[in-house]
Amino acid sequence: MDRIIALYPDLPAAQHARTELFADGIAADRLDVVAWTELGRVAREPKQTVEDDLIAYFAVVFDDDTDARLVATVVDAIKDGEASLVVHPRGQVEIDHARVILERNHPSTVFWRVAPAEAQGGLLGEHAAG
Numbered sequence: 401m402d403r404i405i406a407l408y409p410d411l412p413a414a415q416h417a418r419t420e421l422f423a424d425g426i427a428a429d430r431l432d433v434v435a436w437t438e439l440g441r442v443a444r445e446p447k448q449t450v451e452d453d454l455i456a457y458f459a460v461v462f463d464d465d466t467d468a469r470l471v472a473t474v475v476d477a478i479k480d481g482e483a484s485l486v487v488h489p490r491g492q493v494e495i496d497h498a499r500v501i502l503e504r505n506h507p508s509t510v511f512w513r514v515a516p517a518e519a520q521g522g523l524l525g526e527h528a529a530g
């Protein structure tokens with residue numbers, strides 16, 4: 401399952417990027433903004449503390465037990481006031497459109513968990529945006 405996790409400096413920036421992605425045709429149920437004050441899907445089934453719920457959510461999003469460091473990085477950023485936008489694109493066209501829209505909205509970091517067009521499996525990686 402392809403997914404892109406973008407970190408933005410604040411909630412309005414992440415919400416703006418989400419709105420642009422939705423307007424571009426990505427379904428709302430495949431876009432999730434998560435911030436300390438706006439938990440999105442994280443709040444659907446609360447388990448313990450907000451931090452524990454965020455850890456559980458992003459562990460599933462990253463979907464790899466070797467990514468504990470990345471989960472901690474995202475959760476720490478959210479605790480520090482940043483917001484994330486999780487995108488579940490379908491196909492290369494949506495991945496390409498998401499790349500343009502996400503970058504246009506100036507994320508601090510983007511984590512790519514998408515299959516390269518030629519491989520249909522694997523990881524493109526992460527990079528500091530901007």
